[in-house]
Amino acid sequence: MGSTDSKLNFRKAVIQLTTKTQPVEATDDAFWDQFWADTTTTVQDVFALVPAAEIRAVREESPSNLATLCYKAVEKLVQGAESGCPTEREKQVVLNCTRILSRILPYIFEDQDWRGFFWSTVPGAGRAGSDELDDDDGARPLAESLLLAIADLLFCPDFTVHSHRRGPDSVENMQSIDSCEYIWEAGVGFAQSPPLNYIHDLNRAELLRLLLTCFSEAMYLPSSTDNSVLNPWVTFFCSTENRHALPLFTSLLNVVCAYDPVGYGIPYNHLLFSDYREQLVEQAVQILIVTLEHDGGVPHRPPSPSSIEEQETAGPENLFVNYLSRIHREEDFDFVLKGLARLLTNPLTQTYLPNSTKKIQFHQELLVLFWKLCDFNKKFLFFVLKSSDVLDILVPILFYLNDARADQSRVGLMHIGVFILLLLSGERNFGVRLNKPYSVHVPMDIPVFTGTHADLLIVVFHKIITTGHQRLQPLFDCLLTIVVNVSPYLKSLSMVAANKLLHLLEAFSTTWFLFSVAQNHHLVFFLLEAFNNIIQYQFDGNCNLVYAIIRKRNVFHQLANLPSDSACIQKGLQRKRKTPDVISRTSSQETVSMEGSHPAVPAEPGTLKTSLVAIPAIDKLTEKSQVSEDGTMVSVQKTGASQAAPSEQSAVAGTSDTESNSGRDNEDVFYTEAEMERRRFSIASSTSSWAPTPEWVLSWKSKLPLQTIMRLLQVLVPQVEKICIDKGLTDESEILKFLQHGTLVGLLPVPHPILIRKYQANAGTAMWFRTYMWGVVYLRNVDPPIWYDTDVRLFEIQKM
Secondary structure, eight states, rough: OOHHHHHHHHHHHHHHHHHHSOOTTTTTTHHGGTTTSSSSOOHHHHHSSSSSSHHHHHHHOOHHHHHHHHHHHHHHHHHHHHOOSSHHHHHHHHHHHHHHHHHHHHHHHSTTTTTTTGGSSOTTTTTTOOOOSSSHHHHTTTHHHHHHHHHHTTBBTTTOOOOOSSSOEEEEEEEOOOOOOOGGGSTTOOOOOOOOOOHHHHHHHHHHHHHHHHHGGGGGGGGSSSSTTOOOOHHHTTTTTOHHHHHHHHHHHHHHHHOOTTTOOOOTTTHOOOOOHHHHHHHHHHHHHOOOOOOOOOOOOOOOOTTTTOOOOOSSHHHHHHHHHHOOOOOHHHHHHHHHHHHHHHGGOOOOSSSOSSSSOOOHHHHHHHHHHHHHHHHHHHHHHGGGGGGHHHHHHHHHHHHHHTTTGGHHHHHHHHHHHHHHSHHHHHEEEEEOOOOOOOOOSSSSOBBBBHHHHHHHHHHHHHHGGGGGGGHHHHHHHHHHHHHGGGOOOOOHHHHHHHHHHHHHHHHHHHSSSTTTTTHHHHHHHHHHHHHHTTTTTTTTHHHHHHHHHHHHHHHHHHOOSSHHHHHHHHHHHOTTHHHHHHHOOOOBBTTOOOOOOOOTTTTTEEEOOOOOOHHHEEEEEEEEETSSSOOOOOOOOOOSSSTTTSSSTTTOOOOTTTOOSTTOOOHHHHHHHHHHHHHHTTTTTTTOOOOHHHHHHHTTTHHHHHHHHHHHHHHHHHHHHHTOOOOOHHHHHHHHHHHOOTOOOOOOOEEEEEEEOOHHHHHHHHHHHHHHHHOEEEEESSSSSOOSSSSSEEEE
């Protein structure tokens, strides 16, 4: 009964607040205490009992009451942080204030006139009744007081951390507490694992939810490439002003990486008891990815424990980025990598009992965290690639890419997965690791094959390109760049993968495809470059690919003899109108899919998705490096020439020859997805009603890198035909045996230098990540729905 009464009283207080036309004095404690002192409302109750319309009404009609409510709630949190919440009642007050602020903040952010409210000081307010804000702190903006109180409360003994008290009478002083001794979980820089306490986990999750809501002001500002505009909440919280920055960063990282959703391996354990740790882990990973927004601030020296490397240059001003970039111990890297791999692999685990193991839902946040680790900490990236552990990250990423390829609501997941693989593929070791045999057999709806992880990657990429939805076309350049980057290191492709690559070449070299969009020929250049790399550097083990090239030799001859006169160009374009979707329809010896796999399906009608900005073109995303003889990379200077393919020059006057379909030179121009769709349909006319001309075709046709393949065909085709005639062979295995023992030493052109296109960060990708990350956070926080129905401006919310 008590719970119903307290809900009723709370609702009465809300109604009083919304109906009062006169300002209520800050000193009227009897009125304000109704909101937090005697209630036991859950966060869901608060969201239900404080409707959006009423918050907006108070904001418009009695702004001083809304201001006082915020001020009083922050004041209570500050008092709780100072006293350490020794009584249950004080703990309850802190939780109630946390829930109320989580409810109200988005409505402060959505109104431009209110956005500065938390950054102003409240003159004299609250001083009459209490002196907890002394003169020194009196000048602190409300936002700073709130953030510091949350940080203190996250290390509050018996509330959010295990107490170290020696006896019943000793009290831990909140001001002198060393929070580094209270890190939440063993792992990076901390060896002891504190006892699990689900009450502490729940309280931490409530405070982290409020912290995430504070940081979400970013959602209410329109997208812009101006990276100097930093989120003031994140900037302050991750600065030296926050004395708990290091232990909190470590706690968040360790809680995420130590989490094992399967627990003790008891089937159906997640149905028997609630996993409070999962909720905390979700909040922790979201706080981490949101705070790790890199800024180019003035460097300074933060405190540093032994596990975080001391460097002469202190690095970025954001302490979370700084600490992340300075982790360096092998055992810490191992802990982080194994933890992320375990969680990313979790949704893939197959059991004989259906639904018997817990499946986590926060893989998108984990991918963003992995990205930031690799991006900010190059030593971590090299550690990942040092052993075949990188494959424990690769396989789940390929699983997610394959699974999401037909679902337009998951286009962001496709992008982040491809970006990570693009980043990894810029390093030689990634290509080398791909040669490890693939034996795990995660159920995916791809053809069954026997081979390596490289085969898996190619088969999945082929599936994405041929059976994915329209919106994935801007990613084709990235997918093929990854294949080119790893191609010089692939020792032995399976017949299935070799056939897939040739099927792509066949589809991309049809005349209608080449002539319909100004950039489509880049895809052919990428594939030819990959074939050349394998022939020149890995000929010995790749008889399957050589055989596939011989079988499909007509594709190469057709490319070499591509017609370029106006009549043929028009004829090619006519063919397009008759068969609009040739790529996906061309059969490519599809075989039976893996056992236990489910086909990729489109989004359910009504699924919500958030819009994304366009990704920059591939030449903006990458920078060319040449691999020298000793294996080191030398950056290739950019000229007006193309990045897309070797020796290509600009083909259309006034435009770079490597723009991806996603947008032309759009580092500073951003499009919503609706605009993107319109642009994509009019792409042919987007460059002043572009149309293919004979000059244009000749400009790139003459640069097609066909010499190596033509020489190979010239040498091998007569030999293979002779064997077939002499021995009456129709058996592939004999031909493969011949090719396996053949050699082209001295017969091929001089090997070209290996070119690697390494990912490079820029304003466009930074903006893409910010939009994607906040879109994921928005959609994943549905209970309670923190931002639902508020005027978010960073992205659009769309229903499928």
